[in-house]
Each structure stands twice: as structure tokens, then as C-alpha cells.
Amino acid sequence: xxxxxxxxxxxxxxxxxxxxxxxxxxxxxxxxxxxxxxxxxxxxxxxxxxxxxxxxxxxxxxxxxxxxxxxxxxxxxxxxxxxxxxxxxxxxxxxxxxxxxxxxxxxxxxxxxxxxxxxxxxxxxxxxxxxxxxxxxxxxxxxxxxxxxxxxxxxxxxxxxxxxxxxxxxx
Amino acid sequence: xxxxxxxxxxxxxxxxxxxxxxxxxxxxxxxxxxxxxxxxxxxxxxxxxxxxxxxxxxxxxxxxxxxxxxxxxxxxxxxxxxxxxxxxxxxxxxxxxxxxxxxxxxxxxxxxxxxxxxxxxxxxxxxxxxxxxxxxxxxxxxxxxxxxxxxxxxxxxxxxxxxxxxxxxxxxxxxxxxxxxxxxxxxxxxxxxxxxxxxxxxxxxxxxxxxxxxxxxxxxxxxxxxxxxxxxxxxxxxxxxxxxxxxxxxxxxxxxxxxxxxxxxxxxxxxxxxxxxxxxxxxxxxxxxxxxxxxxxxxxxxxxxxxxxxxxxxxx
Numbered sequence: 122x123x124x125x126x127x128x129x130x131x132x133x134x135x136x137x138x139x140x141x142x143x144x145x146x147x148x149x150x151x152x153x154x155x156x157x158x159x160x161x162x163x164x165x166x167x168x169x170x171x172x173x174x175x176x177x178x179x180x181x182x183x184x185x186x187x188x189x190x191x192x193x194x195x196x197x198x199x200x201x202x203x204x205x206x207x208x209x210x211x212x213x214x215x216x217x218x219x220x221x222x223x224x225x226x227x228x229x230x231x232x233x234x235x236x237x238x239x240x241x242x243x244x245x246x247x248x249x250x251x252x253x254x255x256x257x258x259x260x261x262x263x264x265x266x267x268x269x270x271x272x273x274x275x276x277x278x279x280x281x282x283x284x285x286x287x288x289x290x291x292x
Numbered sequence: 293x294x295x296x297x298x299x300x301x302x303x304x305x306x307x308x309x310x311x312x313x314x315x316x317x318x319x320x321x322x323x324x325x326x327x328x329x330x331x332x333x334x335x336x337x338x339x340x341x342x343x344x345x346x347x348x349x350x351x352x353x354x355x356x357x358x359x360x361x362x363x364x365x366x367x368x369x370x371x372x373x374x375x376x377x378x379x380x381x382x383x384x385x386x387x388x389x390x391x392x393x394x395x396x397x398x399x400x401x402x403x404x405x406x407x408x409x410x411x412x413x414x415x416x417x418x419x420x421x422x423x424x425x426x427x428x429x430x431x432x433x434x435x436x437x438x439x440x441x442x443x444x445x446x447x448x449x450x451x452x453x454x455x456x457x458x459x460x461x462x463x464x465x466x467x468x469x470x471x472x473x474x475x476x477x478x479x480x481x482x483x484x485x486x487x488x489x490x491x492x493x494x495x496x497x498x499x500x501x502x503x504x505x506x507x508x509x510x511x512x513x514x515x516x517x518x519x520x521x522x523x524x525x526x527x528x529x530x531x532x533x534x535x536x537x538x539x540x541x542x543x544x545x546x547x548x549x550x551x552x553x554x555x556x557x558x559x560x561x562x563x564x565x566x567x568x569x570x571x572x573x574x575x576x577x578x579x580x581x582x583x584x585x586x587x588x589x590x591x592x593x594x595x596x597x598x599x600x601x602x603x604x605x606x607x608x
Binding site: 142150183185187188189193209 | 313314315316318319322323325326327328329330331332333334340344347348351354355358359362365366369370373428429430431432433434435436437438439440475480503505557558559560561
């Protein structure tokens, strides 16, 4: 049970990565939203200092998606690692309200989608149509409103009970 | 003595205790490795393609397992979209049914005529195609590729190059085969090229995918007489696809014609793989086999004996 709690971040990212490759009956132009769902999970778990989501797990998740989608190897790996870097920077920002945290997440999704569009354009050496990416960004932000509370529940359940420590402020 | 302030005495579980995550050197290493893989993919390294398909086929049981809980969700989504379109769909079907009733009678008349003419001309009967129906277990449609993975492979006699159809028409062809899975390159993929005939004048052309939902028609003769709405079917040229498989209808503009495919490639559930072997491939194989056998016979047997083996009846 304890190991399950520890592995919860990795399991949730793995489940969302697998789900991204399943045939959901979405139009090909709108399927881009599916690989962006693990982005939300990676971002949220990276923000949590207690969660164990190592870089290599993110690498494997991206590589698995590259293999399953038959796309160029390394594409989703780079996108997911970029998400991790964005989340590391976002964790330094002080946001007290839920709205502020959601705004930060929305900004991260925009940054990651922009990066993925740029990377795909670089791969093909031509500017790709940005509209499917923009549409997917909006859908992902809406999906985040549902997914973030679910991840929050997982986070709450996976957090092991620790000894409470009293700390004295310096000033 | 330091005074203990109330607002600085917190019962904290995480805030301030955990130092937070920092960027580690391993991250740089992984970014470097991913960039290397992307560069190798761009250079189309053959080793990568092989390894990728092998890895994907290993993941087939995982995807098959994942489909079990995903199927009900998919069904709910499908029933919702069906309910939304129900009114329009009924009207469309009613009109189509009226047209089909008149076509049915005409088709029966023509079928009789064709059968009579074929009997008179002693036409060789058409090849009966065997097939296997399989479930789509993964959809790889994205910015880079349009393909799906099905749960039938070499174990079910599926081979590379076999055409794949569903009830609405041609879907694509098999490009990779594993023991229990195969990858179908959809007609919309950037690398898909299908020889077609267009309209009642049977104008020849190529249906070229460009990763959009409506592939384009290329290599059409300048003076070709085609119109929007003309039916598009496989021509059989090149022997990759059998002739007469339905694809869709001409759409868009005549200056840059495209094809609105009949099959909804975004909602593939079950597809059938036609066991259609390329006849030209067999022919070249037969020729090369005969050539090799002839060379062997020439060295091992007298020349007249080898000539005797080359029966004219075997030549295709």
C-alpha cells in the first residue's frame, strides 16, 4: 500500500499516457489534446515537493507515447521534459489563491503547446498550421479544471502520514 | 531571550520543510538523449523504425487490456454524438433509401446483362478475396502520422501491403506486421499514395494523403473530365490494391481536387484486412525462381532437359 502511494504520480502519468494512444473516436485534428493530458499530471506532481516523479519516468512516458503514436522518437519526450522544466520554474512563483494557481497552469499549458508547435515545425522545417494547437490548448485548459481536482484527490490519498514538525519562524 | 511569536509557530507538513525540486544534471542528459533521438528520427534511420515497431508490438497486450475499460466510455461518447445527429441522419438516410431503391432495380438488370456477356466472352472469374476482421486498438493520428494499430498480425496470416477496408470503403494498407498486431497506414497519411479511377469516365489519378482529413488528387490528365461529386475508387494499377474498392467522392475545387472519404477514419472500430497479394509480385517471383532454377539446371543438367522443364502453361 505504501509503495502504491509512492508510485501514484508515476501510475497517473502512465495511465494518461496510455489513454492518449487509445482510439477514442476523436477527429485527427483534435487528437492532439490527448497527449497534453499527461502534461497536466506532470506539472501538478512536479509542483508537489513530496511527490516522487523522477525525470527518467517522464522520459519513459514520452518515449512510450512516441512509440505508440508512431511519431518521431524524442518528440513527446522533449515536450514532457519541457513541461517538467516549466513546472520547476512555476514552483518558485508564490500563488496563494486557487485562481492564481489555475492561471499559472493555463500559462504553462500555453507555453508547452507553443513549444510542441515550434518543435513540430522545426522537425518538418516549415511553419505548421497553428489552429489545431490553439484549439487543443483551450480544450486542455478546460480539461485541467476536471483533472486537477482528481489529481488533488490522488495527491491527498497518496500522501503518507508523517510526523508533525514544529518550526519556529526567524522573524 | 527570543520571544516566540504566535504567527511564526506553525504546524507545517510540507511548507518550508521540503526544500522543493531543483533542476538536476540528469535532466540535461535526458534532454540531450531526446534531442539525439529526434535527430535520428528526422534522418529516418532504419534501425529506429524497426526498434519502434517492435516496441509497439510488445505493448499490444497492454493496449488490448486498456481497451476494456475504455470501450464503455467510447460507447457513451458515440451514443451522445449519434443522438445529437439523429434528426439529420434520419433525413439523409430517407433520401438515400429512395435513391437506392431505384438503383437496386437498375443494378439487378445490369448484373444479369454482365453475367450473360461474361459467359459469352468466357471471362476469367474474379479473384475471391479472403479477409479477416480485426479491432482497432490504438490510434496514432497526429501531426506526424495517420495510422492505427489492429489486433491481428502474422498469426492471422496478415502481411505487409494488404488492403484494409471497412463497411464504407478503403481505409488504408498494412505497413508493419507483428505476430499479434499490425499497423495500418491510413489513406490520409502523408506517405499514402493510392492509384484511383475517377467518375464515369474512369479518369486515372493518384490519391495522395497530406495528413488532412481530405486527401488530394494528383497526376490527373490536364484534359480530364471530372466533376465535384464524382465517385472515386481504386484503379488496381500497380497491383497494390484490387480494382473497384470505394474511396469517396471528389470534393473541394476542380483546380485542386480533393476526396471526401466515405470511411470515417477518425472513428474506426473494426476493420477488415483483405488477403490480396500483389499479382505482379508473384509474377516477378515466379520469373526469378524460374531463372534461378534454369541457371541451376543449366549447370547440373543437359540444356535440352532444362528447356523441357519450361512448360508454356506455367508462364503467367
